[in-house]
Amino acid sequence: MNFKTKSKIIWCKGCGNFGILTALQKAFEQLGLNSNQIMAVYGIGCHGHMANYLRVYNFEAIHGRTLPVAIGAKLANKELKVIAIAGDGDQLGEGGNHLIHASRKNPDITCLIHNNQIYSLTVGQASPTSEKGMKTKTTPQGVVDPQLNPLALGIASGATFVARSFSGDIPHLVNILTQAINHQGFSLVDILQPCVSLNHTNTFTWYRERIYKLEETGYLPNAKNLAFQKSQEWGEKIPTGIFYQEERLTLEEQLLPDKNEILAKQPLETSIKKLLSEFQ
Amino acid sequence: MKENDFNIRIAGEAGYGIASAGLALAKIALRSGYFVFDYSEYPSLIRGGHNIYTLRISGEQIYSPSLPVDFLIALNQDAVDFNKDQLSPQSFILLNSDKASDSGLSSGIRALPIPLVKIALDNKGSEVMMNNVALGAITFLLKAEFSVLESGIREAFSWATSEIIDLNIKVAQKGFDYAKDNFAAEEIKFDLKKIKAKPRLLLTGNDAFGLGAIKAGCKFFAAYPMTPINSLIVYFAAKAKELNLVYFQPEDEIAAINSALGAAVCGVRSMTASSGGGFSLMVEALGMAGMTETPLVIIEGQRPGPSSGMPTWTGQGDLRFVLHASQDDFPRIVLAPGDVEECFWLMIDAFNLAEKYQLPVIVLTDKYLAESRQSINLIDDSKVEIERGKIVSLKDSLQDYHRYEFAQDGVSPRAFIGQTKEPFFTTSYEHNEAGFAAEDIETRKAMMEKRMKKLETLEKEMSQPIIYGSKDAEFGFISWGSNKGIILEAQKILASQRIKTSFLHLNFLNPFPAEAVAEFCQDKQVLLLEQNISGQLAGLIREKTGLKIKDQFLKYDGRPFYPEEIADKVKQIL
Numbered sequence: 142m143n144f145k146t147k148s149k150i151i152w153c154k155g156c157g158n159f160g161i162l163t164a165l166q167k168a169f170e171q172l173g174l175n176s177n178q179i180m181a182v183y184g185i186g187c188h189g190h191m192a193n194y195l196r197v198y199n200f201e202a203i204h205g206r207t208l209p210v211a212i213g214a215k216l217a218n219k220e221l222k223v224i225a226i227a228g229d230g231d232q233l234g235e236g237g238n239h240l241i242h243a244s245r246k247n248p249d250i251t252c253l254i255h256n257n258q259i260y261s262l263t264v265g266q267a268s269p270t271s272e273k274g275m276k277t278k279t280t281p282q283g284v285v286d287p288q289l290n291p292l293a294l295g296i297a298s299g300a301t302f303v304a305r306s307f308s309g310d311i312p313h314l315v316n317i318l319t320q321a322i323n324h325q326g327f328s329l330v331d332i333l334q335p336c337v338s339l340n341h342t343n344t345f346t347w348y349r350e351r352i353y354k355l356e357e358t359g360y361l362p363n364a365k366n367l368a369f370q371k372s373q374e375w376g377e378k379i380p381t382g383i384f385y386q387e388e389r390l391t392l393e394e395q396l397l398p399d400k401n402e403i404l405a406k407q408p409l410e411t412s413i414k415k416l417l418s419e420f421q
Numbered sequence: 422m423k424e425n426d427f428n429i430r431i432a433g434e435a436g437y438g439i440a441s442a443g444l445a446l447a448k449i450a451l452r453s454g455y456f457v458f459d460y461s462e463y464p465s466l467i468r469g470g471h472n473i474y475t476l477r478i479s480g481e482q483i484y485s486p487s488l489p490v491d492f493l494i495a496l497n498q499d500a501v502d503f504n505k506d507q508l509s510p511q512s513f514i515l516l517n518s519d520k521a522s523d524s525g526l527s528s529g530i531r532a533l534p535i536p537l538v539k540i541a542l543d544n545k546g547s548e549v550m551m552n553n554v555a556l557g558a559i560t561f562l563l564k565a566e567f568s569v570l571e572s573g574i575r576e577a578f579s580w581a582t583s584e585i586i587d588l589n590i591k592v593a594q595k596g597f598d599y600a601k602d603n604f605a606a607e608e609i610k611f612d613l614k615k616i617k618a619k620p621r622l623l624l625t626g627n628d629a630f631g632l633g634a635i636k637a638g639c640k641f642f643a644a645y646p647m648t649p650i651n652s653l654i655v656y657f658a659a660k661a662k663e664l665n666l667v668y669f670q671p672e673d674e675i676a677a678i679n680s681a682l683g684a685a686v687c688g689v690r691s692m693t694a695s696s697g698g699g700f701s702l703m704v705e706a707l708g709m710a711g712m713t714e715t716p717l718v719i720i721e722g723q724r725p726g727p728s729s730g731m732p733t734w735t736g737q738g739d740l741r742f743v744l745h746a747s748q749d750d751f752p753r754i755v756l757a758p759g760d761v762e763e764c765f766w767l768m769i770d771a772f773n774l775a776e777k778y779q780l781p782v783i784v785l786t787d788k789y790l791a792e793s794r795q796s797i798n799l800i801d802d803s804k805v806e807i808e809r810g811k812i813v814s815l816k817d818s819l820q821d822y823h824r825y826e827f828a829q830d831g832v833s834p835r836a837f838i839g840q841t842k843e844p845f846f847t848t849s850y851e852h853n854e855a856g857f858a859a860e861d862i863e864t865r866k867a868m869m870e871k872r873m874k875k876l877e878t879l880e881k882e883m884s885q886p887i888i889y890g891s892k893d894a895e896f897g898f899i900s901w902g903s904n905k906g907i908i909l910e911a912q913k914i915l916a917s918q919r920i921k922t923s924f925l926h927l928n929f930l931n932p933f934p935a936e937a938v939a940e941f942c943q944d945k946q947v948l949l950l951e952q953n954i955s956g957q958l959a960g961l962i963r964e965k966t967g968l969k970i971k972d973q974f975l976k977y978d979g980r981p982f983y984p985e986e987i988a989d990k991v992k993q994i995l
């Protein structure tokens with residue numbers, strides 16, 4: 142299956158977004174999906190440009206609002222694989238509230254945070270994941286707030302699949318993405334995505350020096366407290382892999398009135414005779 | 422007291438079941454063959470504030486509340502003090518003698534004291550059951566059948582245990598008996614003896630929206646609770662399971678509109694609703710519906726603002742806001758039903774137009790229309806037609822499908838995400854025909870023009886505003902939305918005083934029927950009425966027709982107009 146469009150890619154040379162695009166295309170192939178079985182909903186940011194490069198049903202939404210659009214679509218057509226493609230500013234700043242509630246509601250959606258620890262499209266302002274002390278255009282004296290931790294937030298809010306990967310390690314990312322997409326429920330994947338033009342601190346090298354793989358340490362992602370603890374690790378060593386996974390009924394399983402039917406394919410004609418008679 | 426037309430008001434402290442007693446009374450009247458119209462006022466509190474419920478009952482079709490109050494059921498002293506100015510010298514008060522006295526009433530007004538609390542308590546009921554004691558008494562006084570009240574109570578308490586239901590019926594019976602032993606029902610000239618009538622429906626605007634949306638095939642409703650659209654949410658949510666619908670309660674209004682949009686691009690007819698405050702949060706996504714050409718129905722229930730304003734009161738201050746909300750220009754339709762029946766039918770139009778023209782349709786209502794009940798003739802839903810406009814499906818060849826293909830009428834064939842052979846592209850950025858982001862001069866101009874073209878196409882098939890009353894009148898009203906019924910009533914009053922009037926009612930505010938309005942204003946003196954301080958419709962008429970309407974009756978105190986005050990205003994002007 143061909144998941145490429147003919148659009149010219151305008152990301153900077155060496156941008157971490159390339160790795161994510163490639164990994165997604167491979168993951169879809171490995172999962173044996175057709176491009177007409179997948180809907181991707183994008184936020185606004187450099188990450189969102191992928192809407193022009195990935196050949197699936199693309200809906201490029203507004204800044205921060207990927208998840209509610211994705212949830213509406215999933216409820217309308219539960220057979221679609223729905224992927225929300227967001228930035229760190231997009232999903233953790235503008236759209237933070239939606240992340241909390243999507244985690245809690247557990248729709249069968251995969252949310253990718255292209256985490257480059259900076260606002261890139263708007264050319265270099267601090268993001269909720271910028272490290273404390275980092276000098277950016279909006280923080281000339283250095284960031285004063287502590288970093289927001291998307292994994293801890295996801296775990297605390299009830300996400301049923303929480304993982305981290307790195308756009309510089311495509312095999313690892315493909316593996317995490319296939320598992321995330323296969324997971325029945327809300328999967329949150331924090332993807333470390335170097336921005337080569339605007340973030341000169343958190344570079345490919347910086348990440349490579351620190352990253353290690355949880356699955357190589359015998360870590361099992363089935364205990365919430367432990368997962369929460371693990372999620373706090375950042376700095377000298379940065380864990381990647383699946384932090385937490387559990388099974389729970391999805392939003393669609395609970396909210397859709399008829400489990401066997403696709404809402405979007407229901408006939409619109411309906412009789413309201415009985416409803417009217419209740420008002421007599 | 423007009424022979425055939427009677428206003429009953431129940432007033433007292435919030436938390437004493439005034440709304441449920443009111444509904445029971447309205448149902449008694451409806452089922453006895455009468456037309457009814459009700460209206461409630463309550464502060465934004467659950468307990469303690471002063472609540473009033475007013476029910477107008479008539480043997481003839483009625484369109485709004487009216488004054489004075491002919492019969493007041495006063496559950497406490499505030500009820501007497503706050504409402505005595507709206508009584509006439511011929512009015513009656515059923516006075517809860519346990520909590521209120523009749524001192525200070527102007528002469529003529531007849532007080533009928535009854536110990537409502539004592540009767541409830543003596544019969545093993547609780548204080549909150551005094552409303553049912555009062556209902557029993559009024560049933561006797563209006564010469565209605567107790568059995569009708571009994572079935573009304575059973576219905577209102579269908580959630581309760583049989584002991585509770587029996588107890589409520591018992592105290593109502595005691596109220597009936599007390600009235601029979603102590604009062605003379607003949608003194609009250611109005612009665613609710615059963616009359617022959619066709620069956621009718623008793624609906625609020627919100628009920629009619631719910632029914633209309635369901636009939637129109639709306640299957641996805643996302644809304645965050647806010648007065649005055651809450652009863653619409655409750656209705657839709659209650660029916661969802663049985664009718665295969667989804668009510669989705671989102672974390673905020675931003676999620677509400679975005680999720681409705683997500684469902685819509687997959688081919689589901691979807692809707693969201695809020696009041697002005699919640700609509701404020703929706704504004705960015707409203708623009709996205711415009712840009713992505715996604716059909717969406719948005720109900721905006723107005724209440725007085727700005728900001729939290731007066732949450733449980735009514736107003737029409739959001740017309741300009743919904744006409745212009747969101748950055749830059751894109752086509753949108755703005756409708757404003759005038760009454761319960763229009764709420765139903767315009768909801769059907771809203772969904773059809775949204776899909777035919779692939780754009781957001783905003784339906785304006787307000788607290789008064791949303792929550793007041795009106796009896797109407799049965800709705801013939803077989804007249805409803807569903808029109809989805811240009812849709813391409815899997816059957817059609819979709820090799821080169823372009824979501825935003827240029828079309829003469831501005832409307833590109835629409836496909837649903839998830840239901841085509843090949844995927845296609847949708848974006849909130851300016852885009853080319855294929856749905857890829859594009860910023861070149863030609864594409865930008867052509868796409869802007871394509872989108873705006875849809876309104877021009879629509880204008881050609883738009884229905885024209887209705888003019889009520891005498892064609893040859895030299896005096897005319899212009900108004901919009903929920904003032905319709907009130908002005909129809911004012912016309913009745915004026916007609917009885919030999920003052921001929923005509924009335925142009927606008928329920929279609931964008932596109933604006935400029936020609937019809939200009940023509941109407943040509944040969945008569947016009948009074949414009951609306952419920953905002955700046956004359957938002959007046960400004961719109963000026964903008965669209967160049968005409969300045971000098972005589973304006975603007976109300977912005979949170980209360981609806983009354984027909985009587987409108988008639989007085991006309992007489993001042995003439």
Ligand SMILES: Cc1ncc(C[n+]2csc(CCOP(=O)(O)OP(=O)(O)O)c2C)c(N)n1
Binds near residue numbers: 188227229231260268
């Ligand atoms: C409502 C709104 N506010 C602000 C913006 C401007 N804006 C566009 S992208 C962006 C931040 C981008 O950062 P991020 O989400 O991390 O994405 P990246 O560009 O790094 O991929 C901002 C602030 C916008 N488009 N919409």
Ligand code: SF4
Binds near residue numbers: 156158188257261336
């Ligand atoms: S600015 Fe950064 S994130 Fe954006 S394309 Fe360039 S490298 Fe990538």
